[in-house]
Amino acid sequence: xxxxxxxxxxxxxxxxxxxxxxxxxxxxxxxxxxxxxxxxxxxxxxxxxxxxxxxxxxxxxxxxxxxxxxxxxxxxxxxxxxxxxxxxxxxxxxxxxxxxxxxxxxxxxxxxxxxxxxxxxxxxxxxxxxxxxxxxxxxxxxxxxxxxxxxxxxxxxxxxxxxxxxxxxxxxxxxxxxxxxxxxxxxxxxxxxxxxxxxxxxxxxxxxxxxxxxxxxxxxxxxxxxxxxxxxxxxxxxxxxxxxxxxxxxxxxxxxxxxxxxxxxxxxxxxxxxxxxxxxxxxxxxxxxxxxxxxxxxxxxxxxxxxxxxxxxxxxxxxx
Numbered sequence: 001x002x003x004x005x006x007x008x009x010x011x012x013x014x015x016x017x018x019x020x021x022x023x024x025x026x027x028x029x030x031x032x033x034x035x036x037x038x039x040x041x042x043x044x045x046x047x048x049x050x051x052x053x054x055x056x057x058x059x060x061x062x063x064x065x066x067x068x069x070x071x072x073x074x075x076x077x078x079x080x081x082x083x084x085x086x087x088x089x090x091x092x093x094x095x096x097x098x099x100x101x102x103x104x105x106x107x108x109x110x111x112x113x114x115x116x117x118x119x120x121x122x123x124x125x126x127x128x129x130x131x132x133x134x135x136x137x138x139x140x141x142x143x144x145x146x147x148x149x150x151x152x153x154x155x156x157x158x159x160x161x162x163x164x165x166x167x168x169x170x171x172x173x174x175x176x177x178x179x180x181x182x183x184x185x186x187x188x189x190x191x192x193x194x195x196x197x198x199x200x201x202x203x204x205x206x207x208x209x210x211x212x213x214x215x216x217x218x219x220x221x222x223x224x225x226x227x228x229x230x231x232x233x234x235x236x237x238x239x240x241x242x243x244x245x246x247x248x249x250x251x252x253x254x255x256x257x258x259x260x261x262x263x264x265x266x267x268x269x270x271x272x273x274x275x276x277x278x279x280x281x282x283x284x285x286x287x288x289x290x291x292x293x294x295x296x297x298x299x300x301x302x303x304x305x306x307x308x309x310x311x312x313x314x315x316x317x318x319x320x
Contacts, residue, residue: 031268031303035318036083036165036275037076037311038288039067039100043131043141044310053106055131061140063312066128068098069148070158076311080318083163085197085286085307086155088179090170095119096152096179099127100169106130108145122149152182160188165305167285168198176205195245197285214273216245218284224272225256232257235266243271245305247286250276250297260299274304292317 041063049057065072073084087100092115104110104117109129114122128145132138155164168175183190190210196203203215224246227238246267253259258266264274276298277286288309289295295317298306308315 031264033302034082034163034305035080035311035315036085036288036305036307037073037079037081037315038085038286038307038309039087040069040072040074040076040084041065041312042067042310044290044313046133053130055107056135058131058133060133061131064128064141064144065312066131066141066145066148068100068150069127069145070150070154071148073155073159073162076315077159077162079311079315081308081311081315083165083305084159085165085167087167087169088152088175089114090172090175090178091119091122092116093118094178094181096175096182097122098150098152098155102169108149119151123147125149152179153185156183156186156188163193163195165195165197168196168202169283169285171199171201173201173205176202176209179206180209199284214243214245216247216273216275216286218247218280220244221246228257228263229255232263232266237266237270237272241267241270241272245273245275247275247277247280249279250289250294260302264303268303274302275307276302276304277307278309288314290314 043058043061045054045057046059051057065075068086073086076084086098088096089099089102090096097114097119099114101107101114103113104125107130108125108127110117110125124147126142126146127148128141130139131141133140166179180190191212192214195214195216196206197216200217200219203217206213207215220240221244224238224241224244227240231238248256256263267274275286276289278289278294279287281287286307288307290309291314295314
């Protein structure tokens, strides 16, 4: 047998070994699917809509629920979500409330910054006041969001057994202390049922206050995936993936060694979590999937967090 033939045989055997090492179908990832309703229930914007205020560009709403309100969060859970994600802002009196925008002008009948209003002032607003599908001809959600901006204390009482993912919209570490105070008011520990997403300064403080909770930042996720693409073909999961939550988009994961099941098993083996999202906004915060077509790209038997943007519509396609 010639040296050339021997080399070819060795290369062929190595290719087979690497193929088996990264074979997804041979892996059995642990964990379970967790459907996450982003903001509970949102109203999609018109295709091609532009501009800073999404509430002024929605499609005709199919329900009266307003995002980030307790009613919307409870409704999402009734539609089959196992967890909800809520946006967080800090008030002038140091409370944490569920609201997306820095200012009140886009969605409510108030004006100015959330940070300049007390909790009592914010609770008097109508958080559905300025939603319109027809450039201001009608406002179908007006009156349905009066008193609808909840504090975290309110949410913890109302959703006592549901996992909640808190999305910090600001980067001040003091937001983490304010959130911990909300948990203390309820007498509830911050454990692994709760997740936290946002800028690294506030996440670092959360990890110090609640080491049992899990966190996600886009920068940490990208670092893990970049390093895994370099070493994953050998079955090596880098240290940057340990205890990290990693976000992937559907249909774009062919570069991830062993995707989906081998990768999920490896990530779970180092305490990591996988999330499937539609993408990220300008602040690096996740968007959920919208539409049956995106759901069809999610691997059957996926184990991890599946983010849904419009639970009342897309969520029904899950058949749950």
